[in-house]
Amino acid sequence: GAVVSQHPSRVICKSGTSVKIECRSLDFQATTMFWYRQFPKQSLMLMATSNEGSKATYEQGVEKDKFLINHASLTLSTLTVTSAHPEDSSFYICSAVTGMGGYTFGSGTRLTVV
Amino acid sequence: DAKTTQPPSMDCAEGRAANLPCNHSTISGNEYVYWYRQIHSQGPQYIIHGLKNNETNEMASLIITEDRKSSTLILPHATLRDTAVYYCIVSGTGANSKLTFGKGITLSVRP
Numbered sequence: 001g002a003v004v005s006q007h008p009s010r011v012i013c014k015s016g017t018s019v020k021i022e023c024r025s026l027d028f029q030a031t032t033m034f035w036y037r038q039f040p041k042q043s044l045m046l047m048a049t050s051n052e053g054s055k056a057t058y059e060q061g062v063e064k065d066k067f068l069i070n071h072a073s074l075t076l077s078t079l080t081v082t083s084a085h086p087e088d089s090s091f092y093i094c095s096a097v098t099g100m101g102g103y104t105f106g107s108g109t110r111l112t113v114v
Numbered sequence: 115d116a117k118t119t120q121p122p123s124m125d126c127a128e129g130r131a132a133n134l135p136c137n138h139s140t141i142s143g144n145e146y147v148y149w150y151r152q153i154h155s156q157g158p159q160y161i162i163h164g165l166k167n168n169e170t171n172e173m174a175s176l177i178i179t180e181d182r183k184s185s186t187l188i189l190p191h192a193t194l195r196d197t198a199v200y201y202c203i204v205s206g207t208g209a210n211s212k213l214t215f216g217k218g219i220t221l222s223v224r225p
Binding site: 091102103108110 | 150152201
């Protein structure tokens with residue numbers, strides 16, 4: 001089946017630094033990918049929609065200059081959290097449209113900013 | 115905002131069927147009902163989806179009412195590994211259709 005690989009699974013970074021999270025579709029081409037954020041005991045919140053070769057579409061309230069999304073190929077989308085602060089600590093999850101009417105998710109990245 | 119409502123939690127005994135309800139009274143004619151589940155600290159796992167007919171796969175069955183305003187996910191023989199948060203989501207299937215997650219229902223399977 002369609003598999004999405006997300007890396008890293010965990011990352012700890014210092015406040016003020018940037019962190020890049022990668023999301024790869026392994027056995028299919030993903031024209032569209034989605035990025036979510038999940039805080040403890042809460043549901044997934046959609047941050048942005050990423051389309052290959054074009055600018056990402058951000059949900060209301062999500063800072064596009066802070067959360068940089070690049071979808072330069074049909075199998076890779078990246079999310080860069082710039083100038084990370086402790087309040088950015090969260091569980092980040094990517095998802096891709098599989099082309100069969102379904103959505104498959106990565107395993108998530110636990111970001112801790114210290 | 116999520117277009118679905120689910121009870122916050124339920125439990126069932128191991129080996130018994132778990133019936134998880136979902137209301138989606140504002141569903142549009144071209145929108146599907148999706149079910150995903152999330153085990154702690156993992157990405158959501160696809161379970162099943164359907165438009166108007168009942169669906170069954172190796173994991174579960176999806177029963178959609180005739181008016182499509184509600185549905186039930188059935189796990190026929192729940193195991194302890196089925197303990198998770200289950201999300202019922204309504205969405206289209208276009209390339210930019212997105213899944214909006216509600217709070218989901220926490221299913222606890224007891225021994």
